[in-house]
Amino acid sequence: MSVILLGAPGTGKGTQATLLAEKYNLPWISTGDILRDAVKRGTELGQQARQFMDSGRLVPDEIMIALVQERLGEADCGKGFILDGFPRTVLQAQALDQYLEAKNKSIKVVICLEVGREKLVQRLTSRRVCRSCGADYNLITNPPPANGRCRVCGGEIYQRTDDREETIAKRLQVYEEQTRPLKEYYQKQGKLEIVAGEGSVKDVQRLIQAVISQKMNQDDIYQKQQGN
Ligand code: AMP
Numbered sequence: 001m002s003v004i005l006l007g008a009p010g011t012g013k014g015t016q017a018t019l020l021a022e023k024y025n026l027p028w029i030s031t032g033d034i035l036r037d038a039v040k041r042g043t044e045l046g047q048q049a050r051q052f053m054d055s056g057r058l059v060p061d062e063i064m065i066a067l068v069q070e071r072l073g074e075a076d077c078g079k080g081f082i083l084d085g086f087p088r089t090v091l092q093a094q095a096l097d098q099y100l101e102a103k104n105k106s107i108k109v110v111i112c113l114e115v116g117r118e119k120l121v122q123r124l125t126s127r128r129v130c131r132s133c134g135a136d137y138n139l140i141t142n143p144p145p146a147n148g149r150c151r152v153c154g155g156e157i158y159q160r161t162d163d164r165e166e167t168i169a170k171r172l173q174v175y176e177e178q179t180r181p182l183k184e185y186y187q188k189q190g191k192l193e194i195v196a197g198e199g200s201v202k203d204v205q206r207l208i209q210a211v212i213s214q215k216m217n218q219d220d221i222y223q224k225q226q227g228n
Helices: 013-024 031-041 044-054 061-072 090-102 117-125 165-179 181-188 201-225
Strands: 002-007 028-030 081-084 109-114 127-130 136-138 192-196
Touching (some): 002 013, 013 028, 013 109, 013 201, 028 061, 031 044, 031 061, 031 081, 061 090, 090 181, 117 127, 117 165, 181 192
Parallel strands (some): 002 081, 002 109, 109 192
């Protein structure tokens, strides 16, 4: 089963994607995390991506498409995956469809998390992350330890450059202009499910799992009707 998590920055895609990956025992693929790791390691990809990320813009499609295709070709993606942060443009979505189609596979469901703008800005400005293991903190709802070190691994906790107020506005604008059109793209395919993302992590996860179960049941009924 392959699932896409769609939504503006700060809607909780990463948090929900990790829980889903655990629940269904599927790999969690976060393109933002892959890029941040590449930047940290100073690889060629990291050097190409850095300027785009720091200014809140999207990394060019051709780089992202090649990166994701390579990752999806790995053995652990054979039975499905949870995609977080990809696709972000219609071109990326088309490339993903073509790639999967060639392998006789497809996306099962696209979950779009919706959160009001004010809450998004509040979540993003108060987000803090561990530089080593990527664990997420929030100054309001899940404050990091007073010594500034990660509870999980002891790494340094920092604020992502792109979570500063001046960059957030740009990221939200980029989402509206380039990523929101994906809702229509997947709606036309009958795959889009909108989930309210303002509740607690647990409540939102429950809603998402309910949507996925319903989708799986519908597909089962359809398959039976087709005599498969
Ligand atoms: P995220 O952690 O998903 O918010 O991603 C952080 C940044 O990485 C984004 O603001 C983009 O600059 C870049 N990025 C991540 N995924 C993509 C993608 N699918 N297409 C283009 N840029 C991306």
